Amino acid sequence: MKIVVCLKQVPARDSLLRLNSAGTWIQETDISFEVNEPDIYALEEALRLKESQGGEVVVCSLGPARAQQAIKEALAKGADRALHLDDPAFANLDSFGIARAMAKALDAEKPDLIVTGLQSDDFGAAQTGVILAELMGLPHSTIIMAIEVQGSAIKVKRELEAGFFQFIEMSLPALLTIQSGINKPRYATLKGIMAAKNKPLKKLGMADLGLSAADLAPRQKFTRVYVPEKRSKTEFFEGGGKDVAAKLVDKLKNEARVL
């Protein structure tokens, strides 16, 4: 079974993010990056499928040079090889552009299964995976909490609202977006980190994929990024210790009336 994992490198969750001076995006200097959390679960699912079914896990990531760190982490955990889509023309793509570039890179791979996280921690559009399925002509399902391989088909458990689930069957090849919590992701071992250094990592630019800037033209653009206006009138209490505790208890007793 050949499984492709699409993953994205995003600013680390605990980074203190600041806006750039133009107010068009965040300042990317002085922050650390990590693998998008739902994609970590997708990678783990791919590695487990490889362990049970045999085959190969290929990582595909689009991003600048720094994204190699995320790719190496996936190789260290057990992915076999990687495709790194890197080109100055890939900056500022929307979900459609990213999916278009990935579709070009992955068509030649003919994977049995493509998995990716259900959304990214930065844009959070939750679109790239589904668009990729459409562009590659694959059936798909989203927000998946379990995968069972049944020969040349799969049975997946899809999460619905308010604690409901549903099983869905489809034949392979297919694409799935994976929900966080589907598994317990592994850590890379020292041996894995050493082995990753020798695993194939292929860089692909726009020309390698046979694409032009017009093919990747965004269908939407961010014009401004800003700190949300405060809608609520939160009453803040400063400091700590007994003093704040006493003030809070007064509020809980006399305003919230829960004591």
Add this chain to the structure above:
Amino acid sequence: MSAEVLVFAEQQGGKITRPTWEAVAAGQKIAADTGGTVTVVVLGAGSSALAPELAAVESSGVLAVESPALSEYTPDGYALALAAVIRSRQPQYVVFSHTYQVRDFAPKLAAALGSGFISDCLGYRNDGGRLVFVRQVFQGKFSADVEFTGEPPYLASFQAGSFREDAVRRGAAAAPVSTVAAEVTPEQIRSKPGERFREAKQAVDLTQAEVIVAVGRGIKAPENIDLARKLADALGGEIGASRPICDGGWLPMDRQIGSSGQTVAPKLYVALGISGAIQHQVGMKGSRAVLAINKDREAPIFEVATYGVVGDLFEIVPPLIEEIQKAKAG
């Protein structure tokens, strides 16, 4: 190009779902702002039976798209059927609520049409006839203005609660209903959905709790949940959690609050080390009072907090427990 705003009505098992009305409210407002008309579209085998309910809202018409191939929701069926409708009607905007179903098929639909889809919007601004959509990025830490480029149709989905169901305008008379056959055949459907089900009955019903103390990533380690439990005990409340805590197995799934867990509305909701991503907020923003304790002043949880303490929860909670016990004893 007609300036039509097409509103997608979601149905489940022959019932119009609640987020549909929020999408109608959004569609009516966009039509008013762009000088357009509203058409509501509903898909399914037997969808024409749902048309009268939809025809009660002010619109220029309801379109029921029928096919045996649409008897159950599938992304293939819905994207194909809706793409055919959109190609023939050429609406300016197509409006959705950002539900799990819409997330599943709308990006596919947009890609098939070559259209832009701005998903999970909080609202929009009308800048002299040009609509600027507002959505959250970086898990709610920032907002972003997003505009469509290229040609319509433009697809947009709105987050739950962005528009109010009670803002829907009712029509003076029922809107005309038309029924069309969907351009989709059963052979084009590549996935087979099963019945909806719930896991073993939820052991804990947090919806009835008067006080909930919920923990997030800021609790740092499973053994620290005891501290939250002590606070919950002092307040006579239940313990809850954000998704990552339950994903990590630190608390059982039935303690999870948010879009994929329980929706609660207690008298007091205490959020300990919860940043308050929107998926969590939708599960608790109906709480009467919210006390948030978080080390990051920019955390979105403070957007919905009544009382906020910026600081280390491990320094703030122990004296708070003491003071609560004192107040109860006195």
